[in-house]
Amino acid sequence: MVSKHFTVINAQGFHMRPATDFANAMGKYGCRVTIKHNGRDVDGKSLMNIIAACIKVGSEIDVVCDGEGEAEALAEAAAMIENGFGE
Amino acid sequence: MRITDLLKKEGIKIGASAVDKADAIDQLIALHEVSGNLKDVSAYKEGILARESQSTTAIGMEIAIPHAKSEAVAKPALTAMTLPEGVDYGAPDGNPCKLLFMIAATTDGDVHLEVLARMMQMLMDTDFTNDLKQAKTPEEFLEIIDRKEKEKFPEEVKEEKMEEKKGYRILAVTACPTGIAHTYMAAEALTKAGEELGVSIKVETNGSGGAKNVLTKKEIEECDGIIIAADKNVEMARFNGKPVIKTPVADGIHKPAELINKVLNGEAPVFHSTEEASSADFGDDESFGRKIYKHLMNGVSHMLPFVVGGGVLIAIGFLIDTILGNATVNGAANPAFGFTSFAASIPFWIGKVAFGMMLPILSGYIAMSIADRPGLLPGMLGGIIAANGYTFKSMFEAQNLVGDGAAVSGFLGALLAGFIAGLVVNLIKKAFNWLPKAMDGIKPVFIYPLLGSFCVGAIMCLINPVIGILNTAVSNGLTSLGTSSRLILSIVLAGMMAIDMGGPFNKAAYVFGTAAIADGNTWIMAAVMIGGMVPPIAIALSTTFNKKKWTAEELKSGPVNYLMGLCFITEGAIPYAASDPLRVIPSCIVGSAAAGALTALFKVTCPAPHGGIFTFIVCGNPLLYVVALIGGSVVGALMLAILKKPAKK
Numbered sequence: 001m002v003s004k005h006f007t008v009i010n011a012q013g014f015h016m017r018p019a020t021d022f023a024n025a026m027g028k029y030g031c032r033v034t035i036k037h038n039g040r041d042v043d044g045k046s047l048m049n050i051i052a053a054c055i056k057v058g059s060e061i062d063v064v065c066d067g068e069g070e071a072e073a074l075a076e077a078a079a080m081i082e083n084g085f086g087e
Numbered sequence: 088m089r090i091t092d093l094l095k096k097e098g099i100k101i102g103a104s105a106v107d108k109a110d111a112i113d114q115l116i117a118l119h120e121v122s123g124n125l126k127d128v129s130a131y132k133e134g135i136l137a138r139e140s141q142s143t144t145a146i147g148m149e150i151a152i153p154h155a156k157s158e159a160v161a162k163p164a165l166t167a168m169t170l171p172e173g174v175d176y177g178a179p180d181g182n183p184c185k186l187l188f189m190i191a192a193t194t195d196g197d198v199h200l201e202v203l204a205r206m207m208q209m210l211m212d213t214d215f216t217n218d219l220k221q222a223k224t225p226e227e228f229l230e231i232i233d234r235k236e237k238e239k240f241p242e243e244v245k246e247e248k249m250e251e252k253k254g255y256r257i258l259a260v261t262a263c264p265t266g267i268a269h270t271y272m273a274a275e276a277l278t279k280a281g282e283e284l285g286v287s288i289k290v291e292t293n294g295s296g297g298a299k300n301v302l303t304k305k306e307i308e309e310c311d312g313i314i315i316a317a318d319k320n321v322e323m324a325r326f327n328g329k330p331v332i333k334t335p336v337a338d339g340i341h342k343p344a345e346l347i348n349k350v351l352n353g354e355a356p357v358f359h360s361t362e363e364a365s366s367a368d369f370g371d372d373e374s375f376g377r378k379i380y381k382h383l384m385n386g387v388s389h390m391l392p393f394v395v396g397g398g399v400l401i402a403i404g405f406l407i408d409t410i411l412g413n414a415t416v417n418g419a420a421n422p423a424f425g426f427t428s429f430a431a432s433i434p435f436w437i438g439k440v441a442f443g444m445m446l447p448i449l450s451g452y453i454a455m456s457i458a459d460r461p462g463l464l465p466g467m468l469g470g471i472i473a474a475n476g477y478t479f480k481s482m483f484e485a486q487n488l489v490g491d492g493a494a495v496s497g498f499l500g501a502l503l504a505g506f507i508a509g510l511v512v513n514l515i516k517k518a519f520n521w522l523p524k525a526m527d528g529i530k531p532v533f534i535y536p537l538l539g540s541f542c543v544g545a546i547m548c549l550i551n552p553v554i555g556i557l558n559t560a561v562s563n564g565l566t567s568l569g570t571s572s573r574l575i576l577s578i579v580l581a582g583m584m585a586i587d588m589g590g591p592f593n594k595a596a597y598v599f600g601t602a603a604i605a606d607g608n609t610w611i612m613a614a615v616m617i618g619g620m621v622p623p624i625a626i627a628l629s630t631t632f633n634k635k636k637w638t639a640e641e642l643k644s645g646p647v648n649y650l651m652g653l654c655f656i657t658e659g660a661i662p663y664a665a666s667d668p669l670r671v672i673p674s675c676i677v678g679s680a681a682a683g684a685l686t687a688l689f690k691v692t693c694p695a696p697h698g699g700i701f702t703f704i705v706c707g708n709p710l711l712y713v714v715a716l717i718g719g720s721v722v723g724a725l726m727l728a729i730l731k732k733p734a735k736k
Contacts, residue, residue: 013200016154020142047146048211054204 002074003064010084014055016047018085023047025076031067033077044077088198089240090165090205091233098122098166099225105174112136112153115189118166124191130159131191145178149220150210154190156199163198164191167228169220185220209235254309255289257281257350258302262293262317263336264384268639270294273316273339280343286351293321312350313358314339319381320456323358330355335377385456386505387666388640390449395644397441398651398659401425404435405654409701420604420695420705442658446474446498449665450505457509458516461531465512465539469504472547473497474589478555479548494555496547497590498661502668503550508543515539558591565599570608574687580611581618581683581719585675588622588657588664601696613693613706614683616655617716620699621682622675623659624652624716625723629731636727638734641666652720655699670730678723685715 010018026033026045033044035053037060042053044063055061063081065073098118105111116125116132125131134155138144145151166189173183188206192199210216215235222228259277263269274290281288289306292299304325307313312330315321316339323331332346332355339346349355404425408414413427426432447470454466471477474497475490496503515538519530561583568576583596600615630637630645637645641663651659664671692707700716703709 012156015200016144016146016152016203017138017141020146048207051203052205052207052211054200056200 001064001066002070003062004074004078005060005062006078006081008055008057008059008061008081010087011057012087013057013059014050014053016051018080018087019047019050021085022077022080023050025080026073029065029069029073031065031070031073033073034064034066036062036064088163088201088205090202090209090236091229093163093202094165094167094229094232095122096225096229098124098164099228100166100168101222101225101228103168103170104172105170108139108174108176111168111170111174111176111184111187112139112189115153115166115168115187118168119164119189119191122164122166124161124164124166125159126161127159131155131157134159135189143177143179145176145184146207146210147178147180147182148210148213148216149173149178149182149185150187150216151176151178151184152188152190152203152206154192154199154203156192156194158194160191160193163193163202165189165202166191169222169228171220186216205236209239255287255306256311257286257288257314257347258306258310258312259288259290259314259339260293260302260317260321261290261336261339262319262321264319264381264388264638264640269318269336269340273336273343276340276343277314277316277347280347284344284347286347288347293317293319312355314346314350316340316346319385320459326358329358331358332356382453382456382506382509383502384666386449386451386453386502387662389452390445390665391640391644391662393441393445393448394658394662395647397438397445398654398656399647400434400438400441401656402438402650402654404431404438405698405701407431407434414698414701415705418705420698420702422696424695424698424702443474445658445661446470446501449498449661450501450508453502453505454508454512457506458512461516461535461539462509462512464536465508465543466505468540469508469543469547470501472544472551473500473504476551476555477548478551480552482548491551491555493558493591493594494551495558495590495594496551496554497587497593498658498665499587499590499668500547500550500554502665504543504547507546508539511542511546512539515542554591558595561592561595562599565595570603570611573610574684576611577614577683577687578680579683581614581621581686582676582680584615584618584657585622585660585679586672588619588661593619593657604694604696609692609694609707610686610690612696613686613691613712616693616695616697616699616702617682617686617691617712617719618679619657620652620655620716621679621719621723622652622657622664623648624720625675625678625727626660626663626671627652628720628724629727632724633728635733636731637663638666641734653700655697667731670732671727674723674726674730677726678719678721680719681722682715682719685718686712689715691715 023045035042035044037053037055043049063074063077100118103114105114112135119125120128134157135153138155139153144153168187170185173185176184178184190202218231219228222231261270261273270292274292277290278288291302307325307329313326315331315333316336318336330350332349408425408427408431411428413421414424415421421427426435447467450470451463451467454462476492476495477490478494481491512535515535519534570576580596583592586592596615600612603611627645627648630642634642648659660675689708689711691712694705695702703712706712
């Protein structure tokens with residue numbers, strides 16, 4: 001299991017497009033992807049769950065990948081979040 | 088932000104059909120347009136299409152949520168559509184979309200993300216989405232959402248209830264003379280009772296920090312009735328034509344539910360404001376004594392800071408001069424004690440300036456309580472005249488503003504001036520009722536100040552000479568009493584110091600005492616000074632050991648009175664005496680007289696005209712002087728315990 005801490009930097013947070021991109025990207029991997037936000041675990045492969053978590057700019061989150069390809073999954077997740085989803 | 092706040096039934100289309108995605112989008116935008124949510128339709132559409140070109144907003148489960156955050160949006164809003172046949176929206180799972188929501192978000196804030204998040208949380212429930220797809224009317228569609236939202240976010244239901252209280256059924260105003268505790272206790276009790284009875288209520292508190300939670304004009308228009316739980320005047324004109332209950336603040340604390348029910352049952356009389364009614368005749372149901380008390384307290388509570396601030400500064404002057412060794416000059420009393428050194432003179436005289444405003448403030452605010460703002464000027468003017476002893480004779484002959492020292496009517500005169508000014512202004516108001524309405528504007532800026540000042544000034548100039556005659560008579564009486572009986576003269580002089588604290592009796596006694604110093608009869612000044620020291624100390628003792636007799640505000644400035652008493656600043660007792668003269672003054676007189684008797688028995692002498700405890704070093708038998716002071720003060724405090732009733736709070 002690997003995990004990393006992030007601060008969300010893009011102004012609109014995990015709105016629909018970033019959430020869609022993130023869920024689609026994580027869907028490629030066999031591992032489980034969990035976003036820890038505000039004391040809750042959010043399924044990082046589910047668009048609806050990610051949006052429902054209402055992750056705003058400035059939020060402190062942990063992304064936890066557990067299972068097959070966890071290192072690669074986390075690396076891609078980190079690239080997306082740290083880039084502010086290209087926004 | 089609730090979904091039901093954003094989605095209105097005009098923005099919902101049930102059982103729609105669309106040939107393709109572009110058609111569906113056009114229809115949803117049209118719904119926004121008719122609901123008035125957009126400033127610029129084509130710019131908003133551009134935003135929606137730009138977003139769709141990045142990736143589809145279909146999220147699976149036959150749902151799509153097109154959205155745009157744009158300057159073209161007038162207010163955050165939603166539109167929705169059900170399409171029984173579905174439309175190809177390029178969904179990831181390839182299924183047609185049957186339920187569409189379109190978000191219009193403004194560029195400020197996080198509404199966009201919050202609405203999205205909230206919708207997702209609700210849409211994850213397939214029973215809910217199925218119900219929505221099968222809704223028959225926009226109303227049913229909204230109702231399903233509302234039900235789900237309340238179930239999912241129950242904590243908001245209460246909040247929403249509060250928000251819906253746009254029109255309060257009952258309004259209330261609470262106020263007490265000091266405005267520290269009871270104002271807020273009554274407000275809390277009324278609010279609680281309102282909650283228990285399920286009646287929306289808003290309470291304005293007129294506390295010491297000014298009015299909070301002020302009632303708006305609209306709220307007053309829309310309410311069923313108003314409860315005034317107050318022991319001082321509140322602004323009444325705004326309640327004209329509404330049912331109003333007036334009651335002491337204590338009722339607001341002890342029987343709030345009864346008051347609310349009275350209003351609900353229509354038992355409150357309709358209030359008609361006229362200029363007189365808004366102020367002087369605050370309530371016919373109020374007893375005469377209660378009204379007097381209320382006016383008096385308005386003056387006293389405004390005066391208190393002047394007394395405390397000035398008194399302590401003067402005491403600091405004495406203290407500094409004592410430290411600098413100016414209490415005595417060549418072993419004798421220093422007539423300029425307290426303002427000999429530079430460091431002492433500055434606080435001393437600043438304190439004296441504050442003291443100079445004490446009586447005008449007292450009378451001004453009494454008058455203002457009686458006659459509203461037009462009463463302030465005549466009231467203050469009357470207080471100044473009482474404090475300086477102006478008479479027609481002094482003004483005409485002296486041709487300046489140095490009054491007749493013998494005609495100073497002091498704090499009792501100022502009390503009188505306050506009530507006279509209030510009544511006079513109210514009479515003037517009545518007398519000018521016949522003026523056309525167009526002239527109303529010039530009454531408060533011209534007629535009331537002009538006539539009010541002149542009448543009150545003239546009346547006080549007539550009263551002062553009477554005080555002057557009294558002063559002379561008392562002085563003559565003292566002289567004829569002679570110095571043969573040390574005990575009797577000491578008792579009388581010390582008692583007189585406490586009668587009016589700066590008025591004719593006090594002045595006569597003090598002048599007699601200082602004159603006696605010149606004659607070498609220093610034992611007379613010992614009685615005079617102690618008579619002026621006992622009242623503040625007796626009151627301070629009472630506030631320390633008998634708290635239930637005093638209001639919260641009086642208790643707070645109680646300890647300062649020890650200091651003022653020790654410094655022979657009798658004025659410290661004035662606010663306490665003014666608020667309840669018939670009980671406090673006799674107590675002080677008895678205490679002072681007892682102390683005076685003790686000085687005679689102990690053969691104390693005092694060669695200094697002022698300075699209080701700081702001058703005891705030059706006195707004869709100083710330790711016994713202290714004993715006499717303590718004895719008299721304890722007697723005064725005991726008298727207060729016997730005579731004074733528990734404070735109305």
